[in-house]
Amino acid sequence: MDQASIDRYADLVIKKGINLQKGKGVVVLTGPGTYYFARALSKSAYRNGASFVQVLLDDLDVLAERLNAQDDAQLKFSPAFLKALDHEFCAEGWSYIRIDSTEDRLDHPVLDQHKNQVYGKAKREFSEVRSKKLMRDQLAWCVCCAPGNLWAHQVLGEHASAEDLFDVLNPILLLDQPDPQGAWEEKNAMLDRRRDFLNDLHIDRLHFLSSKTDLTIGFTERSRFTGGAALLPEGIRFFPNLPTEEIFTTPDRLRAQGYVTTTKPVNVMENVTEEVRFTFENGKVVDYTAKTGKEALDAFFSVDEGTRRLGEVALVDETSPIAQSNLIFHSILLDENASCHLALGDGYPSTLEGGNALSSDEQLHQAGCNTSLMHIDFMIGSKDMTIIAYTRDGASVKLMEQGKFVF
Numbered sequence: 001m002d003q004a005s006i007d008r009y010a011d012l013v014i015k016k017g018i019n020l021q022k023g024k025g026v027v028v029l030t031g032p033g034t035y036y037f038a039r040a041l042s043k044s045a046y047r048n049g050a051s052f053v054q055v056l057l058d059d060l061d062v063l064a065e066r067l068n069a070q071d072d073a074q075l076k077f078s079p080a081f082l083k084a085l086d087h088e089f090c091a092e093g094w095s096y097i098r099i100d101s102t103e104d105r106l107d108h109p110v111l112d113q114h115k116n117q118v119y120g121k122a123k124r125e126f127s128e129v130r131s132k133k134l135m136r137d138q139l140a141w142c143v144c145c146a147p148g149n150l151w152a153h154q155v156l157g158e159h160a161s162a163e164d165l166f167d168v169l170n171p172i173l174l175l176d177q178p179d180p181q182g183a184w185e186e187k188n189a190m191l192d193r194r195r196d197f198l199n200d201l202h203i204d205r206l207h208f209l210s211s212k213t214d215l216t217i218g219f220t221e222r223s224r225f226t227g228g229a230a231l232l233p234e235g236i237r238f239f240p241n242l243p244t245e246e247i248f249t250t251p252d253r254l255r256a257q258g259y260v261t262t263t264k265p266v267n268v269m270e271n272v273t274e275e276v277r278f279t280f281e282n283g284k285v286v287d288y289t290a291k292t293g294k295e296a297l298d299a300f301f302s303v304d305e306g307t308r309r310l311g312e313v314a315l316v317d318e319t320s321p322i323a324q325s326n327l328i329f330h331s332i333l334l335d336e337n338a339s340c341h342l343a344l345g346d347g348y349p350s351t352l353e354g355g356n357a358l359s360s361d362e363q364l365h366q367a368g369c370n371t372s373l374m375h376i377d378f379m380i381g382s383k384d385m386t387i388i389a390y391t392r393d394g395a396s397v398k399l400m401e402q403g404k405f406v407f
Helices: 003-017 032-047 060-069 080-092 113-126 128-135 149-156 162-172 180-201 294-301 332-338 361-366
Strands: 025-030 052-057 095-099 141-144 203-210 213-218 247-249 256-261 266-268 271-281 284-292 310-315 341-345 375-379 386-391 396-401
Touching (some): 003 032, 003 141, 003 180, 032 052, 149 162, 180 247, 180 386, 271 294
Parallel strands (some): 025 052, 025 095
Antiparallel strands (some): 203 213, 256 271, 341 375, 386 396
């Protein structure tokens, strides 16, 4: 990857991803393997008027050592200066960029599962205020990825390089277009049309049906589909994910019935899960099996009650450029945008009419929105997936057949 290409990508994330406003600060979270891109993002942010950029390092190798060396009480500690950073971040309207840790998940010792659960839960509780603001689109944020050699080997084979993977990602990120930022505006217009079609149906429930899935998910009258760019309260647009292909909403936390099977690997509590089958009754996971990663799911479901209910339903069809690549990227950012998916855990108040005004868990629950410290996406889409919408006036509308939208 030449520096000019990296800088072009960084400019896309800064200008279109978080839509940086002059005089605002930026926090970038990266692992060691993608620090080169954090540096490029930081430089681009300063070129585009950032007041300050703080790069935070998430090093799984160091974390593994901490988990081995400390007891549960010690693992719950976070220093006060991080709380102060969160406070300034929220008070001053900073932007947040997270580089998916695809490279570093492949280069660290095994993490103690119990201790990692204790550490992760305490960390999420510590930053709960910031997380809630991000989930409500009250602060600009963007999740992106950056190729490295280890990730390239995982996706493309042992002889592949980071440059080879970047070649694959270029058209997915629309960086192959003469004007990538303009190309994302065109993509957003297409997602807006899909969003509007779904919202105009006034959907009561969706029925997902394939050879491995038979699941019905209900929605409240307040549920609204969204996708592509999001809006800050002051009307500034940003892209929470680059790339993005999904149209999503928050379901009724009490209305999921049937079973569903995952179709792509998902990293849960830093462990890989595969072919997970969830069985739902009255919105709650009552049984689950997995070809791989059952113990990680055990730990996930013990975090809080909200992990057993749905917080998101997202529709993506098989024509997306990520799906057309026929690759498994082992990255939620990319794999979720190649496939319909469900998230267990925290819901998005921003996708409920008037949802951002709801502050307490009780208010959110009454509106049908799930709450949890966790939010993990599980891909369920396939080439034999059919989705039928049942509207509030009693009509049925086929949305997807053989994994492709029919509207």
